[in-house]
Amino acid sequence: MIKIKPYTELTNKDEFFNLYLYMVAKAVPFYPEDVFDDDYVFPSHIIQTEDDSYKISPRNRTKEYQQLLIGNNVISLGTKEKTNDEKQKNDALLAHNMIYNFQNYLDSLFSASSVNYTSFDIYSFLYKENGRELTGGHVNKGNLRTLLTTHMNKTALSELKLLINDDFFVNLKEDQKKDLKKKSKNLLYHVFRYEAFSQNKNISRLVEMLGVKVCPYCNRLFTTTVSKSGKTVRPQLDHYRDKSDYPFLALSIMNLVPSCGVCNLIKSNKKDEVLYPYEEEMGDNCTFHVKPKNGDLSLLIGVQPDNKDKIELKFKKGDENKERINNSIDIFKLEELYNTHTDIVSDLLLNRYICTDEMIDDILQNFPKLFQSRQEVKEILLMSKLDKERLGERPLGKLIHDISSQLDKEYAKIKLIGLLNKKE
Numbered sequence: 001m002i003k004i005k006p007y008t009e010l011t012n013k014d015e016f017f018n019l020y021l022y023m024v025a026k027a028v029p030f031y032p033e034d035v036f037d038d039d040y041v042f043p044s045h046i047i048q049t050e051d052d053s054y055k056i057s058p059r060n061r062t063k064e065y066q067q068l069l070i071g072n073n074v075i076s077l078g079t080k081e082k083t084n085d086e087k088q089k090n091d092a093l094l095a096h097n098m099i100y101n102f103q104n105y106l107d108s109l110f111s112a113s114s115v116n117y118t119s120f121d122i123y124s125f126l127y128k129e130n131g132r133e134l135t136g137g138h139v140n141k142g143n144l145r146t147l148l149t150t151h152m153n154k155t156a157l158s159e160l161k162l163l164i165n166d167d168f169f170v171n172l173k174e175d176q177k178k179d180l181k182k183k184s185k186n187l188l189y190h191v192f193r194y195e196a197f198s199q200n201k202n203i204s205r206l207v208e209m210l211g212v213k214v215c216p217y218c219n220r221l222f223t224t225t226v227s228k229s230g231k232t233v234r235p236q237l238d239h240y241r242d243k244s245d246y247p248f249l250a251l252s253i254m255n256l257v258p259s260c261g262v263c264n265l266i267k268s269n270k271k272d273e274v275l276y277p278y279e280e281e282m283g284d285n286c287t288f289h290v291k292p293k294n295g296d297l298s299l300l301i302g303v304q305p306d307n308k309d310k311i312e313l314k315f316k317k318g319d320e321n322k323e324r325i326n327n328s329i330d331i332f333k334l335e336e337l338y339n340t341h342t343d344i345v346s347d348l349l350l351n352r353y354i355c356t357d358e359m360i361d362d363i364l365q366n367f368p369k370l371f372q373s374r375q376e377v378k379e380i381l382l383m384s385k386l387d388k389e390r391l392g393e394r395p396l397g398k399l400i401h402d403i404s405s406q407l408d409k410e411y412a413k414i415k416l417i418g419l420l421n422k423k424e
């Protein structure tokens with residue numbers, strides 16, 4: 001589990017955010033002026049998704065959508081909407097009514113529940129300003145921006161009154177769970193429309209700009225974005241807070257974690273909280289450790305080609321973030337998955353054996369223009385980065401880093417007891 005940079009740390013963060021806002025505005029039914037700043041600059045080279053140039057147009061009036069407007073008391077049966085402005089207003093009113101109903105529904109579940117829930121109020125958050133209700137379907141612009149950019153940790157969400165207590169979901173009865181899921185889905189399909197957002201033709205460019213090269217959850221699979229002749233390959237976007245529990249966070253940028261398909265799939269619907277990659281990582285607090293199964297330390301330092309079956313990988317854990325670290329290891333099956341890579345670890349052991357300190361010094365001396373430090377030589381020999389800030393640049397970066405520093409320590413220990421003088 002490797003930390004990734006939030007968009008705020010990108011060099012082209014303004015360009016990124018402009019494109020993101022454009023895609024959000026295309027997906028949500030809110031008024032464009034509630035989404036954009038007055039001095040909004042449309043991003044250059046945008047891929048237009050409809051024929052409306054840069055204008056955000058109201059929804060298409062399909063039969064189902066018409067029904068939805070009627071069902072949510074936005075229009076009455078037989079109403080003919082004439083202008084785009086009228087349609088836009090009705091779109092915004094639909095969002096208002098759906099969020100109002102969602103809040104009321106949750107309130108009724110909260111009050112019937114025995115769980116001491118954290119106070120939660122998405123409705124007031126979006127539709128009140130200084131305690132006063134906004135009219136015409138307008139949202140609190142500042143709060144909408146906060147919703148779109150908030151971090152997903154519990155403290156941040158609970159300060160905004162947007163956190164739902166974990167126990168609340170667990171304690172719901174089966175029929176309540178089903179019903180809530182349906183209501184969440186409605187919100188997801190008609191207000192915080194993630195599908196529309198993720199199908200926007202600009203999504204690949206947006207994801208590419210985030211620059212996440214390897215899945216932060218497993219650090220095993222590349223998450224590269226490539227486009228050719230209109231077709232693209234890109235990573236999936238995991239919702240750190242599940243979009244069926246938190247439909248109103250479905251478009252929030254800090255809730256979208258570029259990840260591999262495997263991790264995205266196995267994490268879906270899991271309630272236990274894993275490490276939050278925009279803020280947290282395993283780091284020094286949870287490291288890979290290779291162990292000889294039979295306890296024979298010489299396995300780690302002697303030439304033992306193909307000893308992959310004689311060694312195993314374990315995590316060495318400290319006390320920090322214990323619960324989320326354990327959840328991450330369990331949910332992503334990290335220990336089991338990484339133990340399928342003991343062949344690579346076996347190669348690392350051999351690599352460490354043949355690349356002695358003297359040899360590294362020689363390379364450094366012979367190629368002074370190529371390498372500035374011993375670490376740079378080691379990185380080439382290991383085909384990986386050893387700098388803690390750059391472990392996410394290559395698959396298995398953390399594994400290689402941790403095993404390499406474990407071996408450095410083992411060698412130092414073993415040198416002392418003279419085990420290391422058996423070259424062939």
Ligand SMILES: [Zn+2]
Pocket residue numbers: 215216217218219220221259260261262263264
């Ligand atoms: Zn992954």
